Amino acid sequence: MNGSTSTPERVWRSGIAPGIFPLIGHGIPLFRRPLDFLNSLPAHGDLVGIHLGPQRAWLVCHPELVHRVLMDARTFDKGGPQYERLRPLMGNGLVTSAHEEHRRQRRLLQPAFHPARIADYTRIMGEEAEALSAAWRPGQEIEVSAAMLALTTRVTSRVLFSDSLDAATVGEVRDCLADLVRGLFIRTVVPVSPLFRIPVPANRRYRRAFDRLHAIIDTVIEERRRGPARDDLLGTLLGAEAGGEPTAVTAQEIHDQLVTLLLTGVESTAMCLGSLFALLPDHPEVELRLHAEADTVLGGGRRPGADDLPRLVHTRSVVAETLRIRPPGWLFTRTTTRDTELGGVRMTEGTTVLYSPYLLHHDPASFPEPDRFLPERWLPGSDAAAPHGAMLPFAAGSRKCIGDTFALAEAALAVAAIAARWRLRPLPGPSGPPRPAATLGPRSLRMRCEPHPHAPAATEQASRTS
Numbered sequence: 385m386n387g388s389t390s391t392p393e394r395v396w397r398s399g400i401a402p403g404i405f406p407l408i409g410h411g412i413p414l415f416r417r418p419l420d421f422l423n424s425l426p427a428h429g430d431l432v433g434i435h436l437g438p439q440r441a442w443l444v445c446h447p448e449l450v451h452r453v454l455m456d457a458r459t460f461d462k463g464g465p466q467y468e469r470l471r472p473l474m475g476n477g478l479v480t481s482a483h484e485e486h487r488r489q490r491r492l493l494q495p496a497f498h499p500a501r502i503a504d505y506t507r508i509m510g511e512e513a514e515a516l517s518a519a520w521r522p523g524q525e526i527e528v529s530a531a532m533l534a535l536t537t538r539v540t541s542r543v544l545f546s547d548s549l550d551a552a553t554v555g556e557v558r559d560c561l562a563d564l565v566r567g568l569f570i571r572t573v574v575p576v577s578p579l580f581r582i583p584v585p586a587n588r589r590y591r592r593a594f595d596r597l598h599a600i601i602d603t604v605i606e607e608r609r610r611g612p613a614r615d616d617l618l619g620t621l622l623g624a625e626a627g628g629e630p631t632a633v634t635a636q637e638i639h640d641q642l643v644t645l646l647l648t649g650v651e652s653t654a655m656c657l658g659s660l661f662a663l664l665p666d667h668p669e670v671e672l673r674l675h676a677e678a679d680t681v682l683g684g685g686r687r688p689g690a691d692d693l694p695r696l697v698h699t700r701s702v703v704a705e706t707l708r709i710r711p712p713g714w715l716f717t718r719t720t721t722r723d724t725e726l727g728g729v730r731m732t733e734g735t736t737v738l739y740s741p742y743l744l745h746h747d748p749a750s751f752p753e754p755d756r757f758l759p760e761r762w763l764p765g766s767d768a769a770a771p772h773g774a775m776l777p778f779a780a781g782s783r784k785c786i787g788d789t790f791a792l793a794e795a796a797l798a799v800a801a802i803a804a805r806w807r808l809r810p811l812p813g814p815s816g817p818p819r820p821a822a823t824l825g826p827r828s829l830r831m832r833c834e835p836h837p838h839a840p841a842a843t844e845q846a847s848r849t850s
């Protein structure tokens with residue numbers, strides 16, 4: 385004997401969630417109280433069987449098993465009810481494409497998200513955030529959710545199309561995306577197609593938004609083909625269309641990538657910002673530090689830019705903690721491409737597997753006091769950086785979100801620009817928890833603008849002229 389000891393292999397627990405209804409499965413608790421339902425599942429195992437409509441699926445509750453899924457994208461490919469509903473909307477774009485196609489698409493788009501390009505985009509982010517905050521007035525009631533969605537729509541559309549969309553069309557895009565996101569969730573948790581062909585108002589609203597968004601994208605592409613080349617993402621795609629193999633793309637691929645990047649680039653960051661401003665009033669010490677940092681870094685209320693990001697330490701920690709406690713992407717599906725085994729459960733080809741960043745981010749084994757909003761978890765030197773690999777707001781592995789750095793920069797600069805001028809105060813009355821749809825965040829959040837005590841003179845001038 386050599387005296388060494390072997391670590392016993394972990395024994396994983398599996399179980400079945402109770403409360404299955406005929407035809408709709410667990411659709412009722414998933415639709416009516418999804419976060420409570422998710423939080424109840426670890427009691428039944430590390431891997432828990434649920435039903436999406438009549439279809440059996442497995443929800444992965446332990447971060448180690450989730451990483452096995454995400455790091456083996458060949459076996460656990462994009463699929464399941466979520467992506468079956470997304471593919472008619474996004475086509476065969478970066479988010480929905482199968483494993484063998486994804487690598488080519490990622491190589492095509494990756495240069496647009498290189499750190500040097502992100503630094504270029506921060507000018508657009510700063511301009512739009514400054515314009516938004518400068519337009520508000522003391523005492524004005526703001527629909528924060530709509531304002532954040534408008535902000536991220538303008539930023540994303542400028543990165544994708546330069547100035548090809550006028551203000552009215554940007555507004556249309558924003559409204560279309562909001563209607564689509566609301567409709568996608570119910571189509572995922574109750575994947576019974578005949579229900580969504582019934583001409584009720586919700587289904588008609590979804591169809592109108594679907595058709596209008598695609599028409600807007602087609603119009604932008606056709607107008608650009610007739611105009612001069614531009615240094616934006618659409619210009620990159622049109623240049624690749626004209627190139628030879630292996631870089632050439634089709635007209636349909638250009639359309640699909642634009643819809644994909646527009647939808648993913650707008651909604652998630654807007655929901656993160658809405659959640660952040662909803663959380664701040666209940667955490668005055670966090671809010672005070674945020675304003676103090678904005679004063680220090682953006683003295684005089686100047687426009688934030690790329691050079692400010694490293695100095696916005698507390699701001700970035702607030703964004704990170706918001707992504708932990710209220711991750712916009714809160715539930716995802718995958719499908720097995722072959723017979724396999726996960727956590728002791730044998731799965732046949734075509735099995736649906738789900739994981740939830742929300743569930744992982746609220747696991748007390750990974751994050752002590754998981755329901756407390758504690759941005760200091762993410763300050764330099766903290767031990768909390770991705771404990772047990774449980775912090776997954778942007779997924780992991782080869783299918784990790786291509787725009788993660790973009791989104792973090794956009795959120796931090798928007799928060800800093802607003803905090804330099806304003807404190808957003810909740811209106812009287814109860815405010816319930818955010819209701820999940822395809823993304824998690826406040827759908828309606830009305831707040832009142834109060835000038836930040838050290839706001840720039842522009843705000844004071846605005847108050848005198850309003």
